[in-house]
Amino acid sequence: MAARARLPLxxxxxxxxxxxxxxxxxxAAAAAAAAKEPAYPPVVPSLTAKSKAARQRQAxxxxxxxxxxxxxxxxxxxxxxxxxxxxxYPQTFARNADKWYQHFTKTAYIPGLPERFGPGRRTxxxxxxxESSPAGGAPAPAPAVDGAAFADIRxxxxxxxxxxxxxxxxxxxxxxxxxxxxxSVGRFNPLLRLSSLDIAPRVNFYWRxxxxxxxxxxxxxxxxxxRFQIDDEPQCQIRITQQLQQFAPLEASYAADVxxxxxxxxxxxxxxxxxxxxxxxxxxxxxxACYGHTQFHLVPDRYHRDRMARRQQxxxxxxxxxxxxxxxxxxxxGAQAMYQGFWPHEDVRRxxxxxxxxxxxQFFSFFCYQLNTVALSVETDASNPRKNLLWGTESxxxxxxxxxxxxxxxxxxxxxxxxxxxxNQP
Amino acid sequence: xxxxxxxxxxxxxxxxGRHERADRTTSTGSTALxxxxxxxxxxxxxxxxxxxxxxxxxxxxxxxDTVQFRxxxxxxxxxxxxxxxKIYDVPVGAIRxxxxxxxxxxxxxxxxxxxxxxxKVAYVQLAQGQTFTFPDIFPEKELKHEEGxxxxxxxxxxxxxxxxxxxxxxxxxxxxxxGL
Numbered sequence: 001m002a003a004r005a006r007l008p009l010x011x012x013x014x015x016x017x018x019x020x021x022x023x024x025x026x027x028a029a030a031a032a033a034a035a036k037e038p039a040y041p042p043v044v045p046s047l048t049a050k051s052k053a054a055r056q057r058q059a060x061x062x063x064x065x066x067x068x069x070x071x072x073x074x075x076x077x078x079x080x081x082x083x084x085x086x087x088x089y090p091q092t093f094a095r096n097a098d099k100w101y102q103h104f105t106k107t108a109y110i111p112g113l114p115e116r117f118g119p120g121r122r123t124x125x126x127x128x129x130x131e132s133s134p135a136g137g138a139p140a141p142a143p144a145v146d147g148a149a150f151a152d153i154r155x156x157x158x159x160x161x162x163x164x165x166x167x168x169x170x171x172x173x174x175x176x177x178x179x180x181x182x183x184s185v186g187r188f189n190p191l192l193r194l195s196s197l198d199i200a201p202r203v204n205f206y207w208r209x210x211x212x213x214x215x216x217x218x219x220x221x222x223x224x225x226x227r228f229q230i231d232d233e234p235q236c237q238i239r240i241t242q243q244l245q246q247f248a249p250l251e252a253s254y255a256a257d258v259x260x261x262x263x264x265x266x267x268x269x270x271x272x273x274x275x276x277x278x279x280x281x282x283x284x285x286x287x288x289a290c291y292g293h294t295q296f297h298l299v300p301d302r303y304h305r306d307r308m309a310r311r312q313q314x315x316x317x318x319x320x321x322x323x324x325x326x327x328x329x330x331x332x333x334g335a336q337a338m339y340q341g342f343w344p345h346e347d348v349r350r351x352x353x354x355x356x357x358x359x360x361x362q363f364f365s366f367f368c369y370q371l372n373t374v375a376l377s378v379e380t381d382a383s384n385p386r387k388n389l390l391w392g393t394e395s396x397x398x399x400x401x402x403x404x405x406x407x408x409x410x411x412x413x414x415x416x417x418x419x420x421x422x423x424n425q426p
Numbered sequence: 427x428x429x430x431x432x433x434x435x436x437x438x439x440x441x442x443g444r445h446e447r448a449d450r451t452t453s454t455g456s457t458a459l460x461x462x463x464x465x466x467x468x469x470x471x472x473x474x475x476x477x478x479x480x481x482x483x484x485x486x487x488x489x490x491d492t493v494q495f496r497x498x499x500x501x502x503x504x505x506x507x508x509x510x511x512k513i514y515d516v517p518v519g520a521i522r523x524x525x526x527x528x529x530x531x532x533x534x535x536x537x538x539x540x541x542x543x544x545x546k547v548a549y550v551q552l553a554q555g556q557t558f559t560f561p562d563i564f565p566e567k568e569l570k571h572e573e574g575x576x577x578x579x580x581x582x583x584x585x586x587x588x589x590x591x592x593x594x595x596x597x598x599x600x601x602x603x604x605g606l
Contacts, residue, residue, distance in 0.1 A: 095519050095551050096491070263489050269522065312553070313519065 063345050071341045072285055078343055079206055079277035085227035086270045090327035091303060095316060097323035099259045100268050104209055104228060105330045106376055107369075107388040108256030109322065114247040114368055114391050117420050119413075163301040170361035171235060171298055175199060178236050178296055185422045192422065196239045196289040203232045203295075204278035205331035208344070209376040212264065225377060226265065229277060230331040234356075235298045237282055237332075238422075239289040245426045246351040246370060247391065253372045254385045281335040290339050292332050292354040294421055297324060299360035305395075318394060321365045325356050326390050329369035337374050347375045347384070355421050363395035364414050366421065475509065477501055479548075483560040488549070490557035491519070495548045499525070506548050519553035 045053035047061070066077050088104065102109060160168040179197060186192040208225040283289065301307065305317045333352040342348045352371040357364060373386035396417075400409030463470060480496040488494060497506055503521040510516040528542035552558060571578040593602060 093520075261489075263487065267489055267492070312517075315554070316519075 066343065067346065071339065074341060074343060075279055075285075075338055078338075079279060082274050082276065083227060084272045084274045085206070085229050085277070086265050086272050088228050088230045088270065088327055090230065090232050090297075090324045090331075091300065091320070092323060093302070094268050094270070096319060097268070098319050098326060100261055100265070100270075101323050101326045101330075102259050102390075103261040104265070105326065105388060106209070106258050106373065106381070107326055107330065107390050108253070108258050109326075110256075110389060110391045111393075112391065113366060113393060113417075116247065116424070117366075117368075117417060166298055166301050166304065166360065170359075173361065174235050174296055174298060174359060178238075181418065181422055182238060185419060189423050189425050191240050191242060191293075191425045192238070194241050194289070195293060196283065196287075198237050198239065198282050200233055200235065201237055201282035202280055203230075203234065203237075203282055203328065203332050203335060204280040205230045205334045205338075206277040206279055207334060207374075207376055208378075209381070211378050227277075230327055231278070232328050232331050234295040234328060237295040238293040239282060239287075240291050240293045241289050242426050243291045243350070244293065244353040244355075244424060246353055247368055248370060248389060250351060250372050250386060253370075253387045253389055256387045256389060258387055279335050279338050281332060281339060285339055290336065291352075292336055293424070295328060295332060295354065295356040297328060297356060297358040299324075299358060304360055305363070321358050321395060322367075322390075322392055324358055325365065325367035325369070325392055329354050329356050329367060329390070330371070330388065333369055333371035334374055337371060342374055344375045344377045344380045347373055347380070347386075355424065357418065357421065359398075362398055364398055364418070365393055365395045366417055367392040477505070477509065479506070479509065481560075482547075490559065491552045491555075493550045493552065493558050495550060497523070497546050497548050499544070499546050501546065501548075503548070506550065510550065516550075517553040517556065518550055520551040521548055523548045 045051070045057045047054060047057055062077075066074055069077065088101070094100070098109070101107070157168060182192055182195070182197060206227070206229050208227050210226045211223050212226060214220055214222055214224050281290065281292065299305075299321075303317075303320050305314065308314055308317050308320075333354050336354070337348050337352050340348075348371065354369050356367040356369070358367070359365070368391040370389045372388050373384055375381060375384050375386075396411065396414045397409075398411055398414045399407045402408070460470065461467075477498050477500070482494050482496055484492075484494045495506070501509075503523055506521055506523070507518045510518050523546055525544060525546050528544045530539050530541045532540045532542075534540050571581060593599075
């Protein structure tokens with residue numbers, strides 16, 4: 001039949017208002033569409049399928065769940081699953097350990113201390129004039145660095161058993177000195193009056209950095225993140241209620257260079273174990289003194305410079321001290337950041353700062369650490385320009401020797417640095 | 427017959443003296459017999475050790491300061507350190523050793539298990555910031571035939587044939603199926 005037959009017999013009197021129809025792409029139309037309830041649920045990948053998108057969605061859900069939970073739950077969800085991890089010892093026999101540890105923790109090393117502790121610098125407290133008297137050997141540190149007491153105690157005790165010299169002789173000296181100094185400097189630094197001095201505390205930190213392809217096993221060929229754990233036990237540490245001032249702005253760390261090591265950590269040598277993943281600053285979460293001030297470490301007999309000299313490894317003494325300062329301070333500041341709710345997917349908003357003093361009784365090394373980023377895992381580190389910073393000195397001699405109960409050649413500069421470290425306040 | 431001779435020899439060796447090293451496989455630097463060490467004895471010094479180290483290319487890539495050796499089973503870490511320092515003047519930082527088990531899985535045409543020998547591997551970390559990379563002992567060589575030889579003429583002939591087959595480079599890879 002003719003095509004005309006397809007047209008309706010009766011034309012409508014009024015044609016549909018084609019010209020007057022509203023175009024679909026105005027803002028008002030969009031707002032109206034948004035205000036309307038979506039008719040269908042959002043199109044997301046499946047949660048249980050055997051596909052990469054499903055795995056990605058599972059990971060995203062986990063991250064979302066951790067983001068929304070309170071701090072204790074965040075830590076427990078982050079450290080829930082046990083897997084094989086590298087156990088990083090701050091005091092290690094490995095050669096060139098500081099380069100490896102810098103790579104694991106994304107830390108740049110800056111020789112020397114920040115300007116705050118520069119030579120001839122006085123703290124801004126009104127009693128700055130009295131600061132020179134403690135350094136000059138007046139009452140405050142004199143009992144602490146009292147050579148007579150030191151020598152007497154040593155002669156009273158019998159010779160220490162195998163490799164326990166430091167633990168028996170120098171350990172108590174360091175503890176007494178720290179306690180005495182903290183008490184005397186507490187007069188000038190009100191923060192120390194509310195601080196907590198821990199003796200032999202535990203400091204633990206767990207983090208992930210880098211990934212590898214599993215070479216063998218039923219998970220062969222898949223990517224696995226490398227996990228690390230530090231379990232440290234400093235000689236003593238001071239925890240405070242307020243956070244210390246940052247040493248350098250965050251942006252200053254973008255230009256710092258961190259040594260890259262392309263080899264697996266096994267070659268360091270570093271060994272893996274599987275046990276509970278701990279994150280601990282030295283006190284539990286509800287403790288008000290949750291920020292760190294200063295840690296004091298003892299050099300054990302095994303790494304004493306005399307023993308290293310006998311084995312012709314004197315160049316490794318400084319390396320050991322740097323590695324010790326780096327690992328201990330990274331673990332402490334990282335744990336402090338986790339206690340405040342920052343974790344790899346929620347990076348720190350302000351830098352966390354701590355200090356450390358490592359000593360073997362005669363030589364003192366001072367370290368300052370600024371944690372700018374805790375986002376070290378593969379996904380979060382891809383576009384992260386921030387780096388952590390470590391300032392450190394070479395080992396400085398406190399005294400030449402102790403003869404007949406008298407300290408010979410006491411270096412005031414070292415005592416002054418010690419006092420400056422303790423006087424550091426926000 | 428040979429079996430009982432062997433037993434006789436070993437028993438004779440062990441009864442030679444209680445203070446002599448009857449076991450030949452201990453670390454004495456050679457396969458000679460030395461008196462057993464007792465407290466107060468002078469330091470044992472070996473002047474011509476019978477041991478030989480083999481420098482090998484590492485299977486897995488090692489850091490630049492690490493050198494890999496295959497050493498005799500009887501050597502210890504201290505032996506390797508003294509060997510390298512005294513004989514070759516190489517400053518040694520740290521040494522780690524392990525024993526590689528040689529497989530006993532393969533079987534020969536008589537279905538007997540064939541053991542591949544075990545060997546000891548030493549990873550030596552050099553001191554004083556020294557580094558070492560294993561050299562390339564089989565470099566790729568350009569095979570050039572001498573002038574006027576048969577092979578060279580054949581090479582040239584093959585080259586010419588291939589050149590004739592190739593299209594005009596000005597066409598930029600376009601085929602000649604179409605066109606004028």
